[in-house]
Amino acid sequence: MAEKMALAKAINESLRKALESDPKVLVMGEDVGKLGGVFRVTDGLQKDFGESRVIDTPLAESGIVGTAIGLALRGYRPVVEIQFDGFVFPAYDQIVTQLAKMHARALGKVKMPVVIRIPYGGGIGAVEHHSESPESLFAHVAGLKVVSPSNAGDAYWMMQQAIQSDDPVIFFEPKRRYWDKGEVDPEAIPGPLHRARVVREGTDLTLVAYGPMVKLCQEAAAAAAEEGKNLEVLDLRSVSPLDFDTIQASVEKTRRLVVVHEAPVFFGSGAEIAARITERCFYHLEAPVLRVGGYHAPYPPARLEEEYLPGLDRVLDTVDRALAY
């Protein structure tokens, strides 16, 4: 029975369901207990599942991920919260050298079912380190899976699937969409976690995005439609693996591709998508794959973030550029 709820609430419900159905699932992080996390994503969970399942940790991200690895070795399935994107780096060593590689190191004899939740991205007027999009830094690392839902329904189901996965999943939550409401159907049968979805069909150009930028691309497509341009919009949902098949199918139809993400363009996911789709669709493309994203600069102070982030005009501008080829 579908219900309308905010994206943050959908994740909360998904965590609740996981805690209910599998006693090995744990939620851990800074302030996830009584406070329910700074975004209230874990609201009420400690009250209902107790301090030994929903764990307020010391303020040490490497420690959080490192102990989560140990708990996974003991058979638990920890869901770890990193409070903000910019605070994942103290844990980066444990994620890259241990979490990502343990399964391979053990020749498959141990599994690492750890989910790392990271509220990410900008647009909320925050101070430094609270608005970054570091997904590239995880996608490059073999052994990790990287996903990001764009809406409440996906948030619910992708979290279920991430927790069920025997691989470590970096789960990027689009924090500026936390309060956006969407349909959640806990009875639905979800598609595969790493499959992209066509969220708007079109013929003239393909816009691809994930997480917070999907909504922007939908708005751009709507605006373009008023000018008679028929854009297809893809919600990638997964950054590693990337669903190149779905992108390719779309580009073979539209022959033009624009990738949009908040992360800096340089070495961003747009680069990988452009490189591979150009290889796969070399004779189909009428224009180079164009990219819209952050600049090669530290995430700026809040009063500049609108200029820094991809916005409607920049997306439309780039669409026009691609169409002009």
Add this chain to the structure above:
Amino acid sequence: MAEKMALAKAINESLRKALESDPKVLVMGEDVGKLGGVFRVTDGLQKDFGESRVIDTPLAESGIVGTAIGLALRGYRPVVEIQFDGFVFPAYDQIVTQLAKMHARALGKVKMPVVIRIPYGGGIGAVEHHSESPESLFAHVAGLKVVSPSNAGDAYWMMQQAIQSDDPVIFFEPKRRYWDKGEVDPEAIPGPLHRARVVREGTDLTLVAYGPMVKLCQEAAAAAAEEGKNLEVLDLRSVSPLDFDTIQASVEKTRRLVVVHEAPVFFGSGAEIAARITERCFYHLEAPVLRVGGYHAPYPPARLEEEYLPGLDRVLDTVDRALAY
């Protein structure tokens, strides 16, 4: 007066010159003192410049980089050694959130002249964590510069320039080339640090590489020449910034581009190069930009590294694929 010396020795000489000519230059890291580093790159420096200039540090990479930042704030110019590529991650937080951003955070009022030396790459039959190529993870981060010399002469001069730079420079040393000899001329007038160099002129296809893969590409070009293929080889020297102008000029001539690096292809520097060059040279390219690099898998045990790393056959194979378009 040019002299032939090994790449490791060239860096040693360059560090020695920097220590001699600027009392603010410091060398610090694990085992850099009496031992002279595990590769002997700092051999003899502590003996000649003392323990307060050439500093054996506690075994803590975050501490090494974090204190180097503090020393830079006090006016020093630390050259930090990370013992092996796979051990830079404990320092990643300090590098990404502090070192890279401090200059911008201070609106330019402080500078961060810190060089981080990292012996990187495979091919030496080492155990886990000793053969990785993590340059993408630094190039994506604004505020850092990333370079990698391919030969002794460049190693000498690029180190001089990196130390003189007021920006943090991640200096990737191709460890498997440490023992390769080349001309070093301490009297030469070097070109700009971030400019690529054409190391072999050709007309049929451009091969670009940096660090350890330049030699391989030169060998590939030589082998191809025997089959009548005339390849141009570029040594990028710098990964951030990337010298797209030089690549573009070459590709406008050859119309085909293959990028070679040891790092995994997925989200690697080849992706950025492919994306941008395809945009810049859309009407010139006769084939998609192709990439040769590591697989999306943890760096394998030594007995498999030959299969994992780009080798002559794989490069030539890819060249053939590109030429077949």
Add this chain to the structure above:
Amino acid sequence: MTVESTAARKPRRSAGGKAGATGTGTAAEATGTAAKATGAKRATRTSRAAAGKGTAEPQLVQLLTPEGERVKNAEYDPYVADITPEELRGLYRDMVLTRRFDAEATSLQRQGELGLWASLLGQEAAQIGSGRALRDDDYVFPTYREHGVAWCRGVDPANLLGMFRGVNNGGWDPNGNNFHLYTIVIGSQTLHATGYAMGVAKDGADSAVIAYFGDGASSQGDVAESFTFSAVYNAPVVFFCQNNQWAISEPTEKQTRVPLYQRAQGYGFPGVRVDGNDVLGCLAVTKWALERARRGEGPTLVEAYTYRMGAHTTSDDPTRYRHDDERAAWEAKDPILRLRRYLEASNHTDEAFFVELEAESEALGRRVREAVRSMPDPDHFAIFENVYADGHALVDEERAQFAAYQASFADAPEGGN
């Protein structure tokens, strides 16, 4: 007299503290003894009250009781022995003005002028006491809450608001007042302080460095590494931990099961806990620690035992995780009130002092309000400024693209002219 921080500062390398050779040995001894309480108990998850009070308070250095009575302390009295009534009034004034500034910032946030504010309410004594212990040539590495220390250093209070307003990410010149930028990533700055102090030692200077951090920060690996580096290199740094009992919603027992000042011994340097709401105690203990640093005796950990009276930041809602009576109990220990009681009992002040201070306070509030309201938004191109000191081709390229893009709006019909 303690001057408003924007005014002229004492010359570098001024006379420094009044410390003799006293203190040191015995203080280290006290630390050693304290360690005896460390042996782990079967039930370690005892209630906070028990942990906080039973074990810890005996070791608390306190020169001024909550009632404003001066307590004798052979160890630390020498460090405030020749303090003048004028200096005492200066400390009082600093605390009052800092609190006023802080309240103004909170209300500016409520009015939408700031995106966020991290209040120091309740921590004035810890910050003013330690801040006033410093010499001008000392160097400070703050967190994001050291508004009182910034005040002591002479940083223009309006400058502190830039990052909370979202016009910059810091932006004052750290070398202007030897006060580093606010650091948000918890614990990072303790390593910068240590490195800076290593540099001071290399230079043969007798300056000291102070690194501020919180009880929560004590868990970060970086803080532990700064203890190791500073001990090994004998760096002249004081680690000043404001244990305000909370790291957002987590009480200190989520970070440690023994008092934090004890952490230092295991790294080979002394730790001491001082009443963080006692400005005299904080002044004395910090001076002692700074003198140790200057004398080449290396690092010290000072734990200022205090309380975060307000929310973590204006985004926080502490009613979700703590009881009001805890706050009420701490109100009785207010740092400003206790110094006022002492000043009044010692006849160091008259009515006029308080009246004038009230007026000065209001003037400060007004000045800050106006400064914030007139703070211009940054130029859009600031995004591309100072990314590198020596430039970067990609930044140049993107700046040019951005300029062209911006210009395209000017051409657009609705852009006019």
Add this chain to the structure above:
Amino acid sequence: MTVESTAARKPRRSAGGKAGATGTGTAAEATGTAAKATGAKRATRTSRAAAGKGTAEPQLVQLLTPEGERVKNAEYDPYVADITPEELRGLYRDMVLTRRFDAEATSLQRQGELGLWASLLGQEAAQIGSGRALRDDDYVFPTYREHGVAWCRGVDPANLLGMFRGVNNGGWDPNGNNFHLYTIVIGSQTLHATGYAMGVAKDGADSAVIAYFGDGASSQGDVAESFTFSAVYNAPVVFFCQNNQWAISEPTEKQTRVPLYQRAQGYGFPGVRVDGNDVLGCLAVTKWALERARRGEGPTLVEAYTYRMGAHTTSDDPTRYRHDDERAAWEAKDPILRLRRYLEASNHTDEAFFVELEAESEALGRRVREAVRSMPDPDHFAIFENVYADGHALVDEERAQFAAYQASFADAPEGGN
């Protein structure tokens, strides 16, 4: 009898140690007292000898002197009180065979059969003593040098060589012997051990966990964070630090200026230094610490004071940074020799025992040599195996490309057939 590790192991949840409630309190006390020595001295960069001996050795737990004499120790004797002659011979045998295996590996490296070897020479007592203190249901998190502990756990010695030969990056099943994979990134495993121990506690089990690390590792932030987490959650984990005096070329004073075992107190749990060349001492102290963990008393730090007799690894050249006389001095404290002296003095052995052991030793060397030489190179496709448990589209794609590429050689003229 101590069986060769490849043989059957004791059932899980066996009777466990003989610990009473003794020890604990007093040991913690001893730790507290030791802290008194902590007060920093002006000249901290004193010579290693002074630092190592003057301050530290008084606290060293030792049950067996270098001369093989049994020293009484009220605290720890209970933990080895009922040890049988057979068990003593077992410990001796374990040490001898471990040393033999280690020497074989070193020579296999010299012959080019291994790419690298990290010898444990000199650390046999620390590893066998602690390793034999464990119950089968306990869990071990090693570094890359715990060949003796692996031996005690029953890991096939040949398995340990895979990563040094370069055929895999670990490769045994950690759950087969409750012995985790070797961890190369310094310090990481202490957090894994802590998390595992948190899980043990959650399960209500009375198993314990032991994390090995070195003196160099003590500086890593991860190790400090593991101390914090284990203390806060009261996790049943023993931190076993083999202080072998060196981290590659750096002596311990580059990591700390006070004895490492003292680190624990500042985190609220006991630390104790044991003679790491005394197998009985290591056995007793580790049993004590494990019992504490089982009783719910949380973490303990054991510092086994020992010496790395060889190079850091076969790639290292210690003549560049340390004097031979240091090594010579430690030779007199050899762990195997001292137990032999004790066994002989107590008439627990006869000539036949040593002769048999010599033969067994040789057989082991032969077996290992053969096992290594016949170790097959991994299949090329192993690159793509186990990257993910649930698969990944890109890995599948790259595997297919790789297969096609490999196949292209088969087609090539020189490929034949």
